[in-house]
Amino acid sequence: MSKLLECNRCLFYAHNPQLVCAVHPTGPSGNTCLDFRDDPELETKQFVDFLGIGETDDNPYNDNNQQWEPEGARYVNGELTIERTFYNGELIVQPQERWTQQQKLELLDWHPMFTGRCPQCNGLFDRDWSARVHWDCECGWMDDTI
Incomplete structure (x- = not known):
């Protein structure tokens, strides 16, 4: 599925993880969508970043950053590797x-x-x-x- 950034504002957007929209179920095939229509109900709504994970540099899920690594893990050859595990704040030593x-x-x-x-x-x-x-x-x- 390939969804465009504009899809969230489209009248036909399905708001469903398995379906992009009614016109293009798997998403538009190109970089633009000829069937895009602004959703009039969304024009009056103000969207608030209530989770605080907007497009900022400290957002770990922002694609502009490098790959985000949780504490105790790092990427090795493109694969997330757990190096340290914590339970209740204490380090759990992993066997060799x-x-x-x-x-x-x-x-x-x-x-x-x-x-x-x-x-x-x-x-x-x-x-x-x-x-x-x-x-x-x-x-x-x-x-x-x-």
């Missing part, structure tokens, strides 16, 4: 990750918990995994990873 993202993905490819087969002899494991704690095979392969 044991596996990297790449190692976790590789584990999905070969571990019998996910494949149902021994990585050494390709033998099938019993499918009743609810009670299984150890993934040791008859061929001698032993699970020492998890």
Whole structure:
């Protein structure tokens, strides 16, 4: 959906997050809308920035600023990463990750918990995994990873 700034003042504006307007449900296709009509009811209304998040430099949601980061987080390669977590004003220390993202993905490819087969002899494991704690095979392969 692409909504223009003028859409909020338009007579056809739907005021609905899933629908832009009655004429262009997904929004106008260009930078302008030929069907725009000023809503006469809005001309007499005064809009007040009651939340205090108008177009100012200290507005974290303003697109003119760089990406806003909550306390304890920062952007790494375009992704918001939580570095510190607080509860009731106290810092919660996060445990060190044991596996990297790449190692976790590789584990999905070969571990019998996910494949149902021994990585050494390709033998099938019993499918009743609810009670299984150890993934040791008859061929001698032993699970020492998890």
